[in-house]
Amino acid sequence: MTAQLGRRDDVAAARAAALAGLDTSxxxxxxxxxxxxxxxxxxxxxxxxxxxxxxxxxxxxxDGVVTGxxxxxxxxxxxxxxxxxxxxxxxxxxxxxxxxxxxxxADRDLLPVVYLVDSAGGRLNDxxxxxxxxxxxxRIFHLQVRLSGRVPQVCCLLGPSAAGGAYMPAFTxxxxxxxxxxxxxxxxxxxxxxxxxEVTTLEEMGGARMHxxxxxxxxxxxxxxxxxxxxxxxxxxxxxDSFRDRPAVAEPRPPALPHWPDDLVPSxxxxxxxxxxxxxxxxxxGSFFEIKSGWATEMVCGLxxxxxxVVGVVANQPxxxxxxxxxxxxxxAARFISLCDxxxxxxxxxxxxxxxxxGVAVERQGIIRHGAKMLVAMASAEVxxxxxxxxxxxxxxxxxMCAPGFEPRATLALPTATIGTMAPEASANAMYANRIAQxxxxxxxxxxxxxxxxxxxxxxxLLRMGSDLVVDAVVEPxxxxxxxxxxxxxxxxxxxxxDRRHHVVSPx
Ligand SMILES: CCC(=O)SCCNC(=O)CCNC(=O)[C@H](O)C(C)(C)COP(=O)(O)OP(=O)(O)OC[C@H]1O[C@@H](n2cnc3c(N)ncnc32)[C@H](O)[C@@H]1OP(=O)(O)O
Numbered sequence: 001m002t003a004q005l006g007r008r009d010d011v012a013a014a015r016a017a018a019l020a021g022l023d024t025s026x027x028x029x030x031x032x033x034x035x036x037x038x039x040x041x042x043x044x045x046x047x048x049x050x051x052x053x054x055x056x057x058x059x060x061x062x063d064g065v066v067t068g069x070x071x072x073x074x075x076x077x078x079x080x081x082x083x084x085x086x087x088x089x090x091x092x093x094x095x096x097x098x099x100x101x102x103x104x105x106a107d108r109d110l111l112p113v114v115y116l117v118d119s120a121g122g123r124l125n126d127x128x129x130x131x132x133x134x135x136x137x138x139r140i141f142h143l144q145v146r147l148s149g150r151v152p153q154v155c156c157l158l159g160p161s162a163a164g165g166a167y168m169p170a171f172t173x174x175x176x177x178x179x180x181x182x183x184x185x186x187x188x189x190x191x192x193x194x195x196x197x198e199v200t201t202l203e204e205m206g207g208a209r210m211h212x213x214x215x216x217x218x219x220x221x222x223x224x225x226x227x228x229x230x231x232x233x234x235x236x237x238x239x240x241d242s243f244r245d246r247p248a249v250a251e252p253r254p255p256a257l258p259h260w261p262d263d264l265v266p267s268x269x270x271x272x273x274x275x276x277x278x279x280x281x282x283x284x285x286g287s288f289f290e291i292k293s294g295w296a297t298e299m300v301c302g303l304x305x306x307x308x309x310v311v312g313v314v315a316n317q318p319x320x321x322x323x324x325x326x327x328x329x330x331x332x333a334a335r336f337i338s339l340c341d342x343x344x345x346x347x348x349x350x351x352x353x354x355x356x357x358x359g360v361a362v363e364r365q366g367i368i369r370h371g372a373k374m375l376v377a378m379a380s381a382e383v384x385x386x387x388x389x390x391x392x393x394x395x396x397x398x399x400x401m402c403a404p405g406f407e408p409r410a411t412l413a414l415p416t417a418t419i420g421t422m423a424p425e426a427s428a429n430a431m432y433a434n435r436i437a438q439x440x441x442x443x444x445x446x447x448x449x450x451x452x453x454x455x456x457x458x459x460x461x462l463l464r465m466g467s468d469l470v471v472d473a474v475v476e477p478x479x480x481x482x483x484x485x486x487x488x489x490x491x492x493x494x495x496x497x498x499d500r501r502h503h504v505v506s507p508x
Pocket of ligand 1: 087088089120122124125160163164
């Protein structure tokens with residue numbers, strides 16, 4: 001009896017120790033792991049597995065990773081949360097097993113997964129535990145990839161994600177990073193210096209701002225753990241529990257800016273404007289959740305609601321690099337389209353595009369293969385797609401932004417729209433370059449060019465586009481939202497055309 005009581009006391013003490021965790025005072029800018037979970041889940045809803053992991057051997061609380069399920073706005077969600085105080089959140093044998101088990105459960109029960117990552121990656125003094133075997137880090141990555149496109153996976157990067165651990169965020173759909181604390185890198189600056197001789201800092205090589213603006217491995221930068229976790233909760237409201245479901249419809253709200261001034265989209269094709277001003281007039285007020293807002297900003301991608309229905313918006317941004325598509329913006333759009341398609345979210349393309357960028361630099365970067373990636377994602381998407389030509393729609397950029405041949409449910413155009421292989425001036429110059437060069441008198445040359453440009457403009461005339469069924473409707477700016485509301489509602493009964501279970505959200 002006494003011995004038994006002793007065992008109960010031991011267990012109670014081990015539980016208390018694991019829950020208390022280790023001293024966090026060395027990291028004043030970070031929230032302790034259990035405080036993070038309190039912010040993530042609805043009050044009192046968290047149910048933990050494996051609290052006593054490692055209690056008997058080294059006594060490392062929960063073996064450095066807290067796993068379980070909890071509710072976010074009432075929906076059941078699985079979590080993996082590293083404890084940075086326990087061997088820097090590194091993955092030992094038991095920690096790997098816990099992460100594997102919760103991912104297997106998410107796969108079985110179709111639960112979204114939130115990752116609160118703060119980890120040194122594999123636990124280097126336990127290599128047999130995490131590295132070579134069937135239930136180590138490789139199994140974690142395998143399950144993450146299997147879950148991709150099957151259930152939403154959302155990551156808050158709240159500290160380091162070092163070495164192999166850097167792949168954990170990489171396999172998720174969205175990565176919010178906390179400035180100053182979050183970092184992601186395959187080798188630390190110290191290791192990089194040893195290998196390549198390069199001297200650098202953690203911020204420069206793997207910091208939040210670098211990843212959110214240069215590499216594209218991060219999605220958004222936040223000032224604190226609380227802000228990042230709040231954004232993860234919000235993002236989940238746009239996503240269904242799994243590929244089998246549709247996102248929940250919210251209470252409809254009018255757009256933030258109901259009035260659409262005539263000059264919002266300037267008729268001069270070269271005059272910049274901010275496409276966010278158009279988005280604000282189309283989506284419900286306050287509903288636009290931009291994805292990768294600091295990276296490849298000539299393309300704007302985000303989730304929003306139109307009369308409560310979730311849509312993806314893919315828009316060229318004429319105020320940045322004329323809205324031309326570069327390698328990164330093609331990748332950004334491709335990945336976003338893939339996310340929308342995986343989770344049954346219709347997509348609205350807002351076109352104002354001079355084309356893909358041209359020149360030696362982008363050819364050397366592989367603009368063709370990056371552009372192809374975007375076209376493949378767009379053409380493979382089975383969710384309803386709607387194309388809105390705001391102003392210019394030129395060249396292969398027009399195709400990549402869901403031209404009529406790619407079966408959008410509708411191609412709509414503002415009265416300011418022009419569609420063509422290139423701008424009329426460029427087209428006239430390309431066709432008649434030799435003739436133009438032969439005309440010596442400048443006035444005569446200008447008149448000749450003007451006539452050829454006028455011919456080209458007539459060729460791409462919007463009335464002709466309507467008459468030849470290139471566009472389904474020319475819509476006045478002030479009516480565009482209502483048009484989209486009606487067309488989205490009319491597409492409500494859509495279903496996938498092919499018998500496909502799910503697909504991976506392709507990495508950028
Ligand atoms: C799948 C393949 C892989 O992932 S191999 C993993 C390779 N990982 C690495 O190279 C990362 C090495 N660690 C680091 O760079 C730093 O610890 C980072 C992550 C930046 C965190 O720094 P900081 O918060 O200052 O903590 P710290 O370095 O003082 O460490 C705290 C305690 O944790 C330990 N620790 C750290 N990393 C590991 C690890 N990978 N494996 C085992 N233990 C690790 C440290 O030794 C330290 O332990 P202690 O508290 O002194 O007992």
